[in-house]
Amino acid sequence: LWVRGQVPEASAPAPVAAWTERRNRHPTxxxxxxxxxxxxxxxxxSDRPGTPSGSDTGHADESAEPPPDRLDLDRxxxxxxxxxxxGLIELERWxxxxxxxxxxxxxxxxxxxxxxxxxxxxxxxxxxxxxRVRRLAGLVGASPTWHDDVLAxxxxxxxxxxxxQRVPDLPGDLADAVAVxxxxxxxxxxxxxxxxxxxDWFVIGRSDVREDRIEVRRVWLRGTSxxxxxxxxxFAAYQQSLDDSLVVGTVVRAxxxxxxGSGLRVIMGERFGGPTTVPxxxxxxxxxxxxxxxxxxxxxxxxxxxxxxxxxxxxxxPSVLNGRWVLTDHTGSVPLVGTSMQLATLLAASAxxxxxxxxxxxxxxxxxxxxxxxDRVIDxxxxxxASFVGVA
Numbered sequence: 001l002w003v004r005g006q007v008p009e010a011s012a013p014a015p016v017a018a019w020t021e022r023r024n025r026h027p028t029x030x031x032x033x034x035x036x037x038x039x040x041x042x043x044x045x046s047d048r049p050g051t052p053s054g055s056d057t058g059h060a061d062e063s064a065e066p067p068p069d070r071l072d073l074d075r076x077x078x079x080x081x082x083x084x085x086x087g088l089i090e091l092e093r094w095x096x097x098x099x100x101x102x103x104x105x106x107x108x109x110x111x112x113x114x115x116x117x118x119x120x121x122x123x124x125x126x127x128x129x130x131x132r133v134r135r136l137a138g139l140v141g142a143s144p145t146w147h148d149d150v151l152a153x154x155x156x157x158x159x160x161x162x163x164x165q166r167v168p169d170l171p172g173d174l175a176d177a178v179a180v181x182x183x184x185x186x187x188x189x190x191x192x193x194x195x196x197x198x199x200d201w202f203v204i205g206r207s208d209v210r211e212d213r214i215e216v217r218r219v220w221l222r223g224t225s226x227x228x229x230x231x232x233x234x235f236a237a238y239q240q241s242l243d244d245s246l247v248v249g250t251v252v253r254a255x256x257x258x259x260x261g262s263g264l265r266v267i268m269g270e271r272f273g274g275p276t277t278v279p280x281x282x283x284x285x286x287x288x289x290x291x292x293x294x295x296x297x298x299x300x301x302x303x304x305x306x307x308x309x310x311x312x313x314x315x316x317x318p319s320v321l322n323g324r325w326v327l328t329d330h331t332g333s334v335p336l337v338g339t340s341m342q343l344a345t346l347l348a349a350s351a352x353x354x355x356x357x358x359x360x361x362x363x364x365x366x367x368x369x370x371x372x373x374x375d376r377v378i379d380x381x382x383x384x385x386a387s388f389v390g391v392a
Contacts, residue, residue: 080125084182085165087124091117092161095154103147108140126164126183131211132157152363156306174303176260181306186259188267196255196269199223201230202278202286203246205311205358205369210384217242217384220311220358220369221256221266224282229311230256230266248370249377250275251282261304283372287313287356291331297361310361311369317354318347327366329354335365338382342368345380349373 094117098105107113114137121130132153139149164182167175180186201221208217214237221230234243246252246268255269293312301307316329318336325336325343336343349355349371359366360381369381 083124084126084184087121087126087129088161088164088182090120090124091126091129092158092165095158095161098154103150108150111137113137121183125185127185128181128183129157129160130183134212160306173260177304180259180261181304191259191267192257192269194257196257197223197226197228197266198253198255199225199228200251200253201256202251202282203248203275204286204313205360206246206248206379206381207309207360207367207369208242208382208384213237215242215384218309218360219243219246220360221246222286222311222313224251224286227286229264230258231264231311232268233265247275248379248381249278249372251278252276264310278377280374283356287315287372289331290314290316290327290329290334293359293361294332294334308362311358312361312366313356313358315354315356317352318343318350319352327359327368336368337362337365338367342380342382345378346371349378 098108114133118130118133121127121133136150136153136157139146139153143149160178160181163170163178167178167182170178200223202224203219204222205220206217207220208215210216214235217234217236219232219234221232222228223230232243232246236242252271252275253273254271256266257269259265259267293314297310297312300310314327314329316327319326319328319333321328321333326333327336328334336346346355346357346368350357356372357368358370358372360369367382369379371378371380
């Protein structure tokens with residue numbers, strides 16, 4: 001609007017004025033037309049690599065100083081980093097105060113105690129930690145062992161807060177993982193700018209959860225050639241619909257762009273054709289024993305202890321051990337968690353025998369997501385809106 005003369009001169013922000021000044025010096029910058037193919041990115045000749053800045057005006061070389069708008073971007077990023085660091089320091093102090101007063105403090109039973117901390121973390125641009133704090137509030141008094149659960153999660157928050165303050169000193173991959181766990185947001189444009197990972201992706205499971213007023217869907221994928229695991233996230237609010245284009249039990253050839261960090265979260269890029277039914281050979285080759293799943297999950301958790309959801313495909317049977325449901329085979333057993341509908345459907349589909357299924361690991365145990373039978377696939381993953389079973 002300011003460029004068109006619709007905003008008073010005095011109110012033009014400095015970056016806009018600087019950009020317009022460069023645009024006036026190089027009128028072709030920013031225009032694309034039938035004869036401007038070499039300027040499709042809106043780059044003036046003086047901004048191209050190897051061309052001295054200001055060479056057309058006779059002024060001295062100005063390339064030693066970055067353009068003002070870049071300075072503003074860097075300053076904004078520095079301010080955001082400073083705010084996040086301050087938020088991590090405040091979180092660490094808050095946890096120290098909680099431990100000094102003890103978990104028997106009556107204020108812990110008040111949601112406002114946790115919500116005020118979460119709000120301050122949101123202001124500090126640490127949204128991921130704010131979500132963990134709000135989930136932690138729901139653990140207080142939720143079970144006879146809630147003190148253990150709260151203490152364990154406080155320890156995890158303390159770990160992330162300390163690690164987040166040391167991001168510049170950490171190795172590259174670990175630094176990225178800590179930054180993401182702390183809540184550093186990555187632009188989708190930066191993710192999709194990387195080299196895609198192309199494969200035939202097997203949709204092995206789906207899991208929904210409600211966080212405040214937002215419904216979150218995790219769709220787990222496994223590369224049929226690479227064996228790599230990926231997670232596609234989708235969100236819905238105010239009666240919106242979650243993305244249902246990835247159907248459990250199908251295979252789709254597509255490009256995936258991975259976020260930094262654990263490398264689990266991805267953005268689905270170009271798809272090459274529609275989904276197809278998964279062959280039985282792919283299902284059999286993707287599943288392993290309970291011990292195999294524990295090895296894979298254990299190695300990931302050892303690298304990034306703050307991970308709380310990981311998928312695995314196993315061939316095992318539901319059973320009862322010491323009064324609780326477990327998933328078992330000849331290599332061992334793991335506790336089963338989930339709704340009564342999920343466990344009942346798993347028991348009915350397997351008839352108590354070994355069956356191929358996808359589970360989602362959490363610190364409480366493994367939750368069944370999908371059951372692969374010879375003639376069909378049963379999606380029994382949790383849903384945020386209602387409990388029902390889908391059959392593919």
